Amino acid sequence: MKNFIINTNNLNPHFIGSWTIEPLSICDEIINYFELNLAKQRNGRTIDGVNTNFKDSIDIRITPKEIVHPSNEMFRTYFEKLFECYKQYIEEWPFLKDLAxxxxxxxxxxxxxxxxxxxxxxxxxRSSIESSHRVFAFMTYLNNIEKGGSTYFSHYDLEIQPKKGLTLIWPAEWTHAHRGNILKSGTKYIITGWIHFAK
Structure with missing residues (x-):
């Protein structure tokens, strides 16, 4: 896992942690899992349900108990790497140590x-009572994208282009409102979720 520097013209902190996880083969394994599990694929949904005018994707949702299945070792490896990123994130912002x-x-x-x-x-x-337990979001781009498909954080005028293994952690608050820009070519894969208070 290597630090990844997000270039920005703004001197104020954006609180978006960024790293490149390794080995990159984890990304390939997760993509293969996605493509082999056709029966689990569904139209992408938000907390308000399926609405392709808001989110247009195909998703597989995975529960924590599925991670321990013997065939899902790549997810255990991925979360070990993500935890290394998270430890660095809370070291950078010491206030988070007790919260974490x-x-x-x-x-x-x-x-x-x-x-x-x-x-x-x-x-x-974090936009409703149903999502109020979320503290951070995480996302890893699983492949490189050349045209379109970037993530745009509107309050910071910050655009991040997908790069294989690039992993982001950011606050779940309104301060980090964002969207995915339109994909112009290729296929974009990500793994994403939340770090939250126990329910």
Whole structure:
């Protein structure tokens, strides 16, 4: 796992942690899992349900109990790497150390976007009572994208282009409203979810 520097013209902190996880083969294994599990694939949904005017993707939702299945070792490896990123994140912002003791990861999503698709709506990860337990979001881009498909954080005018293994952690609050820009070519894959208070 290596630090990844997000270039920005703004001198104020954006509180978005970024790293490149290794080995990159984890990304390939997760993509293969997605493509081999056709029966689990569903239209992408938000906390308000399925609405392709807001989010246009195909998703697989995975629960924590599925991670322990013998065939899902790649997810255990992925979360070990993600935890290394998270430890660095809370070291950078010491206020979080006490808060972090009571947090966990619940269900998470694998997502695929084809050309023309994207998460169209500017949104935040904590927007209702149902999502009020979320503290941070995490996301790893599973492949490189050359045209389109970037993640745009509107308050910071910050655009992040997908790069294989690039992993982000950011606050779930309104301060980090964002959208996925339209994918112009290729296929975009991500793994994403939340670090939250135990329910």
């Amino acid at each position: 003791q009571g947090l966990e990861i619940g269900s998470f999503n694998l997502q695929r976007y084809l050309p023309g698709q994207h998460f169209k709506k500017i949104h935040t990860e």
